[in-house]
Amino acid sequence: MKTLLKLTGIKKSFGAVRALKGVSFELVEGEVHALLGENGAGKSTLIKVITGAHRPDGGAIEVGGEEISELTPAKAQELGIACIYQQPALFPDLSVAENIGLRLEKLGIFKRVGWGDWRQKAEELLARIGAEISPVAEVSSLSMPEQQLVEIACALGSGARIVIMDEPTASLTQKEQHLLFKVVRDLRAQGVGVVYISHRLEEIFALADRVTVLRDGESVGTNPVNGLNESQMIRLMVGRDVETIYPQAEHELGEVLLKVESLSCAASGLEGLNFQIRAGEIFGLAGLVGAGRTELARVLFGITPADGGSISLNRKLLEISSPRQAILHGIAYVPEDRRKHGVILEMAAAENMTMASHSRWFKGGILRKGIETEAGREFVEALGIKLSSLAAPGGSLSGGNQQKLSVARWLATQPKLLILDEPTQGVDVGAKGEIHRIVRDLAKQGMAVLMISSDLPEILGMSDRIGVMRGGKLVEIFEHADAEQVMAAALGSEEVKA
Ligand SMILES: Nc1ncnc2c1ncn2[C@@H]1O[C@H](COP(=O)(O)OP(=O)(O)OP(=O)(O)O)[C@@H](O)[C@H]1O
Ligand SMILES: [Mg+2]
The missing domain is CATH 3.40.50.300 (P-loop containing nucleotide triphosphate hydrolases)
Known part of the structure; x- marks a missing residue:
């Protein structure tokens, strides 16, 4: 040849x-x-x-x-x-x-x-x-x-x-x-x-x-x-063996933390969504591209505020009209397109990781640099982020490492509700398992997690329950499901037969 x-x-x-x-x-x-x-x-x-x-x-x-x-x-x-x-x-x-x-x-x-x-x-x-x-x-x-x-x-x-x-x-x-x-x-x-x-x-x-x-x-x-x-x-x-088994929930779920009722947003094509996520629960969101999953995340995070229905967290009705408000209520969002929105390419890696949680590193109005670096080092180690130094600009990292950086940033804020949009896209197998383990640990600590993913094995392996969206609606919520059921719900019945 x-x-x-x-x-x-x-x-x-x-x-x-x-x-x-x-x-x-x-x-x-x-x-x-x-x-x-x-x-x-x-x-x-x-x-x-x-x-x-x-x-x-x-x-x-x-x-x-x-x-x-x-x-x-x-x-x-x-x-x-x-x-x-x-x-x-x-x-x-x-x-x-x-x-x-x-x-x-x-x-x-x-x-x-x-x-x-x-x-x-x-x-x-x-x-x-x-x-x-x-x-x-x-x-x-x-x-x-x-x-x-x-x-x-x-x-x-x-x-x-x-x-x-x-x-x-x-x-x-x-x-x-x-x-x-x-x-x-x-x-x-x-x-x-x-x-x-x-x-x-x-x-x-x-x-x-x-x-x-x-x-x-x-x-x-x-x-x-x-x-x-x-x-x-x-x-x-x-160069070593890697565990590819999904970490299982070994903890009891807590009270309902997030409650969404008749949620609508005409601007993003969402209509009448109803679901709940309990403390400690990972709610997986499946669906085709364009089904409205990212739009839902953006509504919950106040980027495109809802125009109907209600969102409550810890039984408190929330007004979320901006990301700032969402963050104050304890909502974090790791967006999908990190290469575009997630990482500030000119900013040092350490700062990229801690910028969302600055209040934690500030004392008396002064940024405690030492702590920032310390926290940065922790995440670099936990996620195996490959960089020449914590001061290296975000843009010099490889694609997958930029990804890990932006996930790390939001993990550092310790939110009540963590929204992850395609958290392991472009991430290698080792780090993927590591991110799964961390997300499971966060849930165990009582966080409610909404995880959007197009990776079907990931949805099936990580979720306690699976919601499926199609055409801006939540068409199905599964307690247990296999790949065929999720795909069938995502496609709608006509297309499955075709
Ligand atoms: N323009 C650049 N300036 C400085 N360092 C760079 C630059 N481009 C790549 N690197 C470094 O070179 C190494 C290899 O990066 P590369 O993007 O080729 O990795 P990759 O295998 O494609 O990873 P990924 O799976 O994350 O996409 C990394 O350590 C990265 O930080
Ligand atoms: Mg690459």
């Missing part, structure tokens, strides 16, 4: 941080090659070397058997390397066809072609990946996953032979995930080499032919996926 890409001894440092210490990697035609490793292992950095975004400090890059002395982003595109990012980089005000056309024109594939040709080409490319997206639709009207599909269509149209996906499924629903998997398999069948990064091991097993594991900036080996089971894969990645 022909080698598409060969990296040998790639090194890359950022100041004192040695992100890649001599990584070797080979991609052949018609394979899906997974890149696996803990948060901060160097996966994204390696990808950026391959796409020409980072210039390596040492090592050799061969594309199609030819050594490339200086790889720039333009050169990489020219060589047929395409990267599908989690946040697609399309022009929001232009149509799908215009976006695809512009991209291909820039690459010299289209020269002075008219709009009609663009539209036809776009239609063709979208059909090839089975995407039901109109070429005339404005990109801003598409969901994130649909935009990803447009990116893939661009990659396909540009004749890319090497397609890289860095955590592509993080925000996809099950249905969209299936479509993406199909697209990946089609690409493979056409001889394209796919580099696939994900923290979800079940995806690796479903898709990948081979896996290369990075640990601390070093490649620790390449193996066929066939010969590996889950615990062996985890072992390769972390």
